[in-house]
Amino acid sequence: MSKIWTGRISKSTDKAVEEFTSSISIDKKLYLYDITGTAAHVIGLNKIGILSDDELKKIIAGLEKVKKKIELKEVRDVDNYEDIHSLVENELAIAIGKTAEKIHTGRSRNDQAVLDEKLFLKDALAGIISKIIFLQKNLIELAGKKINLAMPAYTHLQKAQPVLLSHYLLSFFEKFKRDINKFYEVFELNDCLPLGAAACTGSGYRIDRKFLKETLKFKYSDSNSMDIVASRDSLLDFIYCCSLVMIHLSRFCEDFIIYSSSEFSYIDIDETFCTGSSIMPQKKNPDILELIRGKSSIIIGNLMQIMVLIKGLPTTYNRDLQEDKKILFNAYEETYNSIEIFSKLLKKIKFNPNVIENSLKEGFLEATDIADYLVKKGESFRKSHNIVGRIVKYCIENDIQLKDLTLKELNKYSPYFGKDFYEKIELKSCINSKDVDCGTNKKQVIAKIESAKSVIKDWENKLEELCSRIPDFEELVRYNTVLK
Numbered sequence: 185m186s187k188i189w190t191g192r193i194s195k196s197t198d199k200a201v202e203e204f205t206s207s208i209s210i211d212k213k214l215y216l217y218d219i220t221g222t223a224a225h226v227i228g229l230n231k232i233g234i235l236s237d238d239e240l241k242k243i244i245a246g247l248e249k250v251k252k253k254i255e256l257k258e259v260r261d262v263d264n265y266e267d268i269h270s271l272v273e274n275e276l277a278i279a280i281g282k283t284a285e286k287i288h289t290g291r292s293r294n295d296q297a298v299l300d301e302k303l304f305l306k307d308a309l310a311g312i313i314s315k316i317i318f319l320q321k322n323l324i325e326l327a328g329k330k331i332n333l334a335m336p337a338y339t340h341l342q343k344a345q346p347v348l349l350s351h352y353l354l355s356f357f358e359k360f361k362r363d364i365n366k367f368y369e370v371f372e373l374n375d376c377l378p379l380g381a382a383a384c385t386g387s388g389y390r391i392d393r394k395f396l397k398e399t400l401k402f403k404y405s406d407s408n409s410m411d412i413v414a415s416r417d418s419l420l421d422f423i424y425c426c427s428l429v430m431i432h433l434s435r436f437c438e439d440f441i442i443y444s445s446s447e448f449s450y451i452d453i454d455e456t457f458c459t460g461s462s463i464m465p466q467k468k469n470p471d472i473l474e475l476i477r478g479k480s481s482i483i484i485g486n487l488m489q490i491m492v493l494i495k496g497l498p499t500t501y502n503r504d505l506q507e508d509k510k511i512l513f514n515a516y517e518e519t520y521n522s523i524e525i526f527s528k529l530l531k532k533i534k535f536n537p538n539v540i541e542n543s544l545k546e547g548f549l550e551a552t553d554i555a556d557y558l559v560k561k562g563e564s565f566r567k568s569h570n571i572v573g574r575i576v577k578y579c580i581e582n583d584i585q586l587k588d589l590t591l592k593e594l595n596k597y598s599p600y601f602g603k604d605f606y607e608k609i610e611l612k613s614c615i616n617s618k619d620v621d622c623g624t625n626k627k628q629v630i631a632k633i634e635s636a637k638s639v640i641k642d643w644e645n646k647l648e649e650l651c652s653r654i655p656d657f658e659e660l661v662r663y664n665t666v667l668k
């Protein structure tokens with residue numbers, strides 16, 4: 185395969201070195217971004233008089249051919265190319281001849297690689313955001329359907345207090361809400377044109393960066409050539425957000441693994457979403473949940489990888505940076521797939537209301553409400569806490585529940601106990617007494633579900649706006665005046 189850097193190096197590269205330095209097997213995924221970026225670049229070169237109208241038309245037609253050829257898998261010996269940039273340039277030469285030799289005027293692979301990644305990132309961000317929106321919709325739908333089902337809330341994995349299942353589900357809505365907002369922020373922060381930096385000091389041609397910025401639909405332009413080719417902050421931001429989503433998913437999965445165990449049996453996962461054992465015939469395992477939990481460690485690892493890759497590099501470009509793509513693609517694909525499969529699984533979960541509500545009958549989940557009851561009657565909280573603690577101990581010793589206590593027994597502990605005690609410790613009262621706007625009171629939860637629906641609408645509108653900032657090769661070619 186002919187090199188794009190012959191001249192200084194006249195000996196042909198050692199085969200092992202070629203294989204070792206090649207990144208084509210990874211960065212071929214960037215082909216469309218490389219072609220789109222190249223199209224914008226050559227349109228820009230035409231605008232400043234470096235390429236004639238004829239040359240431009242020829243190059244664009246050639247790029248269209250190269251794109252088709254790649255998509256039809258007709259490029260021969262793909263793996264012999266050094267990287268996607270060499271592939272596109274060489275294939276263009278095959279398609280249109282010598283004019284292809286002009287496309288690299290005023291740019292370097294250093295700014296080109298950053299451009300490709302930034303364009304990829306825009307698509308990746310839109311993809312992941314839309315997947316999280318889908319997950320959030322499923323969560324809200326489920327929360328709406330299960331509004332009357334109560335479950336135990338846990339701390340230290342010990343029964344704590346009763347809570348609405350919907351409130352529990354919404355706790356994850358909040359986590360993913362923060363994640364989505366961060367992803368939008370990552371898009372905004374990194375929506376900057378890198379072209380014009382060339383190798384490191386800036387292009388030697390008066391490249392019209394404003395025009396390129398608009399053509400490639402960037403909102404801003406990066407402003408220091410050395411920073412542009414040296415930095416990968418956009419990838420760090422993105423992978424950090426992927427790690428957060430995965431951490432949140434992992435905790436959700438962990439809950440569901442516990443709830444689906446036969447000891448809990450709060451939920452059943454549909455058989456189509458479970459696997460069996462090769463030896464134990466009775467098994468039905470929640471492997472998807474376990475795999476998401478496992479994959480989260482890989483994404484967190486990707487975050488470490490990209491940080492360590494960059495931390496000690498001398499300014500500006502160093503070949504180490506080529507390794508960034510493997511990390512980026514892995515974080516993106518695994519996160520995307522995990523969100524997708526988890527959303528599907530969520531739809532396949534059956535909640536067992538009887539088992540869940542039965543579990544509320546034991547474990548003294550009303551104890552805190554009893555302490556609150558005494559406080560509302562005039563007792564101090566610390567004293568109430570001590571009284572209820574002793575009552576719980578009495579119940580354990582006599583194998584009875586709090587609701588089984590007679591008023592006479594209760595009054596031995598405090599004169600504040602009255603007839604209204606029994607009504608105040610009912611499940612509904614315990615839940616509805618948490619009437620703060622972050623609490624499990626039913627009206628509060630219903631209000632949260634309603635506001636979540638409008639938040640989802642806002643996200644959808646915002647996503648549409650972001651997508652309008654993603655350039656499209658065909659559109660770019662269609663609207664260019666010279667090319668018409």
Ligand code: ARG
Pocket residue numbers: 207211267293294297501503505506507
């Ligand atoms: N494949 C390379 C990368 O992704 C392209 C940049 C090569 N630049 C260079 N100066 N050798 O980083």
